[in-house]
Amino acid sequence: MxxxxxxxxxxxxxxxxxxxxxxxxxxxxxxxxxxxxxxxxxxxxxxxxxxxxxxxxxxxxxxxxxxxxxxxxxxKQTLNQLHDIGRTISAVKIGIPPLLSTIFFPEMINDFHREYPDIPFELFEYGSIRAANLVHEGILDAALVNMHFYEIDKLNSIQIMQDKIVFCVSKNHPFAKKKEVTFDMIKDMPLIMYNTDSVQNETLDAIFKNSAIKPNVILHASQLYTIKSFICEECAGAFLYSSLLKKLPGVVGIPITPTIHQSIGLVWKKGSYTTDSTDKFISFVKKHTIL
Missing domain, CATH: 1.10.10.10 (Winged helix-like DNA-binding domain superfamily/Winged helix DNA-binding domain)
Structure with a gap:
């Protein structure tokens, strides 16, 4: 074996x-x-x-x-301990959903590198659910995730920021001047949803189900450029974090009623040895939370 x-x-x-x-x-x-x-x-x-x-x-x-x-x-724990004993600087393996990477990177990694220039890192794009599972299995050292999933208690975690989901349309869309929208108002609109291992999707699917609405989803996407293109061409509307709007000229974010609050945070494995490099990254994130 x-x-x-x-x-x-x-x-x-x-x-x-x-x-x-x-x-x-x-x-x-x-x-x-x-x-x-x-x-x-x-x-x-x-x-x-x-x-x-x-x-x-x-x-x-x-x-x-x-x-x-x-x-x-x-x-893996033994390997990490041996690396630390030999003072080998191990890379920090970080999972992050593509949309969250737009909010946090490259600024966070640049700031981390300025403080710890010798520590390498590897980034892996996964949805929050899959990234958290890979952390639990020890494949990733840590992950930035949407914390609204039911197995969050299986992992160590810290909250980095609060956000909310808004409904996004083109600035020329008839909804663009509305002060708020409800799920009933958008039930027949073409929609873009995130990939299937997304916590955001689970949240929205539950709301649609409770409202007895079958959404008209025309695209599942993970890349912000693709989502923005569909919105600006008025092909569909999308649910996005409000923090993303500053990176999306031509896109209007409309508050949703009732408000959908989201918590973004860092997770790492419970009861497991963490390398010195990972410890430094966790400490760095704790010091730079933006609550």
């Missing part, structure tokens, strides 16, 4: 797909398939129930997954 085999197995178990796991790990699908087959052969166990496009863990696979996660977490 090799550590890399366990990493491949855990990725497939989490994503239920060899294709998606290979894409996330930047390896080939045959490499992932081979790693799983080797584990099954070595331990004489069937790890997955295989259907056409979906993989689910067998009963034995579930137990194997739990053990593999613990082993990988211990391996």
């Amino acid at each position: 090799k550590i890399v085999q366990l990493e491949y197995f855990c990725a497939v178990a989490r994503l239920h797909s060899i294709t998606q796991a290979a894409a996330e790990l930047y390896v080939t699908q045959p490499a992932v398939s081979s790693a799983i087959k080797e584990l099954e052969k070595e331990f004489n166990v069937s790890l997955f129930n295989r259907s056409k496009n979906h993989l689910t863990l067998t009963k034995e696979g579930e137990l194997f997954y739990q053990k593999a996660q613990k082993l990988l977490a211990e391996y």
Whole structure:
């Protein structure tokens, strides 16, 4: 058994797909398939129930997954401790949703680099839910996330800022001069929603469901440039953080009634060793909160 085999197995178990796991790990699908087959052969166990496009863990696979996660977490902690003992400066791996990166970066990283010029970092764009899961699994050191998801208590967290969601349209749109909008007013409008692993989406989907409204979603997007283009061409409206408006000339943000408040924060794993580099980043963020 090799550590890399366990990493491949855990990725497939989490994503239920060899294709998606290979894409996330930047390896080939045959490499992932081979790693799983080797584990099954070595331990004489069937790890997955295989259907056409979906993989689910067998009963034995579930137990194997739990053990593999613990082993990988211990391996990473030990590796980080050895790096610190040898005074190797490890990179901080940070997850961040694309829209939040527009609010916080590159300013935050530039400020961090001025204070700690020798500490490298790696940024990974994921929605808040997926980024938080990767932190919990020890793949990422920390993540900037929308904190309104039900498993937030599984992680250490600090709140960085408060924001609210506004409904965005072109400055030439008939709604542009309205003082507020309700969900009933926009129920038939073409809409842009964020990607599916977004906390913002979960919040909005719950409101639509409670209001018995089926939204007319024409696009799921994660890049601000794409969203802005659709808005300015009056193809659709979108729900965005109010903090983004200063970066969107030609776009009007209309307050939503009732107001949808959002908390943005940093999360990192509970009960786990953190490298000196990660500790410094967490301390830096704590000192630079903008509440």
